[in-house]
Amino acid sequence: MNIRYKLSLQFALIAAGILLLFSIIIYSLSEYHRQQEFFFRLETRALTTARLLITVKEIDSTLLKIIDKNSVRSLFDEQLAVFDEKNRLIYSNLDASDLSGLFSSDFIEHTRQNGQLNTRLGKNEGVGLRYEDDQLGQFVVLVTAEDRYGWAHMKALKRVLLQGFVIGLLVVIVAGLVFSGRVLAPITKLNEEIGLITAGNLNRRIPEGNGRDELAILAINFNQMLTRLEAAFDVQRQFVSNASHELRTPLTALTSQIQLVLGKERSPEAYQSVLHSLYEDTQKLIALSNGLLILAQTSLEKQRLLFRPVRVDEAVLNAQNDLVKAHPNYRFSIEYVQLPEEESLLHVNGNETLLRTAFTNLMENGCKFSK
Template sequence: MKIRTKITIQFSIVVAFILAVFSMAIYFISENYRQQEFYNSLKDKAVTTAQLLIKEPQIDKKLLKVIDKNTLSTLYPAEVLIFNDSNQVAYSNFEADTIWYSPDLLNRIRVDKHVETQFNEKQVVGTTFQDSLQNSFVVLARAEDIYGQEKLENIKDTMIVGYLGAVLLTILLGIFFSGQSLKPISEINDEISRITASDLRRKLDTGNGKDEIATLAVNFNDMLSRLNQSFELQKSFVSNASHELRTPLAAIKSEIQVALQKERTPIEYKETLETLLSDNQRIIKLTNSLLQLAKSENNEEDVLSTELRIDEILFKVQDEMQHAHRQYQIMIDFEEIPEDIAWVTVRGKDTLLKTVFSNLIDNACKYSANQLAEVRIHFDAQNCYVRVKDSGIGIPDEELDHVFEPFYRTNNAKSYNGSGIGLSITKRIVKMLKGKILVKSKVGEGSEFTVELPHL
């Protein structure tokens, strides 16, 4: 079911329910008012008849009947009965062979002084009356409110017609206004249907920029921007990865072709194999870097599941790096000794943190003439900081903003072995760990990378 139809149905049901409740309330109020008004009229009729008959001696019963019949009133023909103390009919304004009455009702009227009830679809009013001699009488007046019933029936018919007309008008207006309200969404759908994978830079119209639909369009445009950025990054990744892999593979191919051109001595074959091994190790290292880069884009679920001490991770990295590169010098120290190990304990994964600090320490040693990396640990109330400093070639100011891009290498670093992936991987892992990485550098003086991670 379309949203337009659903909104119309829901709106029509709500309005129909409200109108039904309102109409029934009016009907029952009108009915209650009609009954009360008719009871009051019957009471006035009963009291007037009793006064004329009992307190006006010049008006006898026959004359009173004539007056009743010739009085233009909505109560005609109202039946009026007057009973004496012995429950005998003292006066009746109508002729009947038998007059039915209830002694219980008469006694109830004498006790309550005034009674309103119904009998055989007629409304009945009973009241007491006393003459000048303090004789007590009971006066009954009963009639059917034909005129009031007709008015009430007219009101009911009018309300039914009005109700059905209002519901029909509500449905039509609901269709119209829901269509108008959802028109921007329909336009957005049309625009989205024209956006393809090769046209992600296209943006949706944000309309007035204030309502929820405009917010939806803005968020969708932001999503398109992120997708376009991701696709561009993927294209760049594939292009750069292909380029980086092609170079050592081409070198291996050339070396093999040269070696096969003629017979060579065992020493020459050994030199060729050593060169091939070096190129193969370069490919393996590059492939591992690419795999790490791909893993850093995986789901961040469970990344923050383990509590780890930063100092222990750094000492493990120190052992592994110096075992692989005995010429590397790595100095690790605290700026101040922590009173609580929680200040140097973070949430993360062992392998990810080791990758972060291995990349930073390896770069510090590789780009320094003395191959020395100084690592400092400090902390504050919220975060733990690790600074990795070197005295190497440094990074030009205009290139500082690009060093974390995949495969980017500064101009003064291109003579060193590397793929330009390490810092990109490092930044992504730090971001996954809810941290930050900052860099300061001067050409010829060295660089300082600071990793900021929230501690326990």
């Protein structure tokens, strides 16, 4: 999966999580308000019934039941009952058989103790209300009903939220694809430009854009890397050219001497002389090869990472020992004008091998070309 689709997928997952959380919050708050509103309606119904039955003297249970049967009910599957302080049923809008097991004694006692109790009974929701009269005592009014309108509203809300979630997610996916395509367009162009760069055109550079954002910084760093690579390739080509030129002369000399000695029979002394000359040329060839390798390492800056504190006097002495081993007939001496008292002043940050090579070359040149 490429970056574009990964970004689109991650963007869609984040948006889906936000939409889902938003939908859950809306549904939960709507359900809470529906329940509170329905409990308030049940409480109002219970309180109205208690006032009519207990406070209004002209209305008894028979008349109240007639009123209930002939009234337009706003509550579906309503079940209402009123109990006196001894938990005796004094009024119900249903038959006693229909109330059996509906309101338990525990529910009545909890309502009497708490003053008001909200509960859920199957698909219905109920409210228990304690009603007190100064003359007749304490009563408990229980009413349950089904909130069909509320549940229909919640069902419609759930359907709307689900449809909105699906549509919103599709919009987010399409927008994510378009957005990620636009964001990654400079990277695609960058890849196309990089694909055109080969070993033969390292002088080519990619556009650096505005020079400020992350892609521009990436392009700048890549161009700087190309500059270093181009310099390394130039050094490599130059080294190959120099090595070929430097090695051609001793190799030509070796070949000429070998051809000369193979041309006819010679005395043992002549063969020894030729072998001695071939040995000297071979030694020169080895020294030249070592020098070229050191030059290549220096030019490619490989030794820069190996810099560490080096004592200069020790490097000079080591170079002197190396030269004595290679040329026992050389005679030279080293004089120090003044050595510092602190040894730390003799340390320099460098590469010991290259310093020894430099000092050896100076001494060797002095012995070769100076009296």
